[in-house]
Amino acid sequence: GQNIDQPTEMTATEGAIVQINCTYQTSGFNGLFWYQQHAGEAPTFLSYNVLDGLEEKGRFSSFLSRSKGYSYLLLKELQMKDSASYLCAVTYNTDKLIFGTGTRLQVFP
């Protein structure tokens, strides 16, 4: 299989930093995506990693280690509007996205 594992739920405080981890099977790995999904809405793209290292985009950063089959999404200066599900998705050989179950993040004041 191509299990994509990420925590089911996380909580954090407004203004804090949170790291959401994702692990995946490495065989056939092509690239890794992070999407944000608010309740009842479509997923929206956050980041794409294909090479090892950190990609920074404003308050959000994503890290990839291809050899370890590991990625994380780092959210800084959390805001209430960041309360959402964060989906880790991987492409293997083909272009289809294989998603994890998502991590539901709740930000409290």
Add this chain to the structure above:
Amino acid sequence: DTGVSQDPRHKITKRGQNVTFRCDPISEHNRLYWYRQTLGQGPEFLTYFQNEAQLEKSRLLSDRFSAERPKGSFSTLEIQRTEQGDSAMYLCASSWVKGSSSYEQYFGPGTRLTVT
């Protein structure tokens, strides 16, 4: 608005009926994907097209499901003889792909299907 659009947004149907959903991708995108999402889960891949050619179908896609993209633009997903287990959000996404690289997929708002 030039994003991905889907129609209808909501569909309630009785078990055994047929339903058809439509997706209009971003106009310059050559790839179109269908996913299904149930509550508390990530989206599951169903099928995808490169222009009008259907390149891959998931084993989740039983023979009751069929998808088309006749002119390489919009796509339809039909479910025949619906079952209660078909209740889900059906998401369409599109992307521009060149060569073997993966690119961001843009998702539409989804069609929520409820089978009673």
